[in-house]
Amino acid sequence: MLSVENLKVVYRGVILALDGVSLEVGEGEAVALLGPNGAGKSSLVRAMAGLLPKFEGRVLDGKVRLFGQEATHLDPVRISQMGLTAVLEGRPLFRYLTPVENLVAAGHRLPPRELKEGMEEVFARFPRLYERRREQAGYLSGGEQQMLLLGMALLTRPRLLVVDEPSLGLAPKLVEEVMRTLDALRREKGLSLLLVEQTPGPPSASWTGCTCWSGAAWSSRGAPRRPWRTRT
Numbered sequence: 001m002l003s004v005e006n007l008k009v010v011y012r013g014v015i016l017a018l019d020g021v022s023l024e025v026g027e028g029e030a031v032a033l034l035g036p037n038g039a040g041k042s043s044l045v046r047a048m049a050g051l052l053p054k055f056e057g058r059v060l061d062g063k064v065r066l067f068g069q070e071a072t073h074l075d076p077v078r079i080s081q082m083g084l085t086a087v088l089e090g091r092p093l094f095r096y097l098t099p100v101e102n103l104v105a106a107g108h109r110l111p112p113r114e115l116k117e118g119m120e121e122v123f124a125r126f127p128r129l130y131e132r133r134r135e136q137a138g139y140l141s142g143g144e145q146q147m148l149l150l151g152m153a154l155l156t157r158p159r160l161l162v163v164d165e166p167s168l169g170l171a172p173k174l175v176e177e178v179m180r181t182l183d184a185l186r187r188e189k190g191l192s193l194l195l196v197e198q199t200p201g202p203p204s205a206s207w208t209g210c211t212c213w214s215g216a217a218w219s220s221r222g223a224p225r226r227p228w229r230t231r232t
């Protein structure tokens with residue numbers, strides 16, 4: 001459903017961020033993309049989501065194929081319509097708006113009835129979010145913000161969800177919770193997942209495949225063995 005072939009990415013025409021990375025995510029799979037700071041993980045996410053131009057970057061060579069179609073240079077709206085939703089790093093949400101308003105913004109393409117049902121589903125899945133639904137999103141805890149972002153992503157009805165470092169800055173218990181939620185979404189909704197992280201995370205993170213930075217190049221392999229450490 002997603003295949004990336006020998007992708008090269010540059011910023012401002014000269015800064016080479018990715019030099020030949022390939023990976024595949026099949027239907028219903030959860031694939032981990034593991035690498036240390038600066039390995040190029042977020043650049044790959046931006047490339048897949050069509051967002052590189054917003055960061056003064058572009059794909060220099062290689063291919064992205066989504067759901068059987070060439071998607072290398074498509075714009076973000078088209079890619080989202082095809083079924084890929086990316087949750088970017090740094091918890092990008094509207095901090096001065098409430099969770100309800102953030103969810104409405106994320107689901108603005110849905111007919112009102114579907115939006116209402118979708119929001120009810122999100123609140124049923126994340127009861128803590130429901131309790132805090134009328135507060136400013138910027139005042140939610142890191143874990144609650146992550147849940148809100150996942151809820152927003154669900155309202156875009158993705159077939160493939162790409163999440164960039166969801167565990168960043170979270171306590172181990174919350175990381176467990178986020179991983180369990182993602183796994184439940186995969187099983188219950190038949191979503192495919194590409195999870196970007198620095199390490200494989202807790203046992204609740206069950207990967208079916210892995211692409212990791214091995215010090216000089218990206219390599220693909222089966223599920224990572226534990227314990228596993230990032231090698232630089």
Ligand SMILES: Nc1ncnc2c1ncn2[C@@H]1O[C@H](COP(=O)(O)OP(=O)(O)OP(=O)(O)O)[C@@H](O)[C@H]1O
Nearest residue numbers: 011015017035036037038039040041042043044055
């Ligand atoms: N907008 C940009 N303009 C110029 N260079 C950039 C830009 N974004 C990223 N880079 C460079 O591209 C390389 C890869 O960065 P990227 O953010 O993709 O790494 P990362 O693996 O996501 O790191 P982190 O774990 O810190 O999030 C780095 O050398 C970085 O400095």
Ligand SMILES: [Mg+2]
Nearest residue numbers: 041042043089
């Ligand atoms: Mg990053």
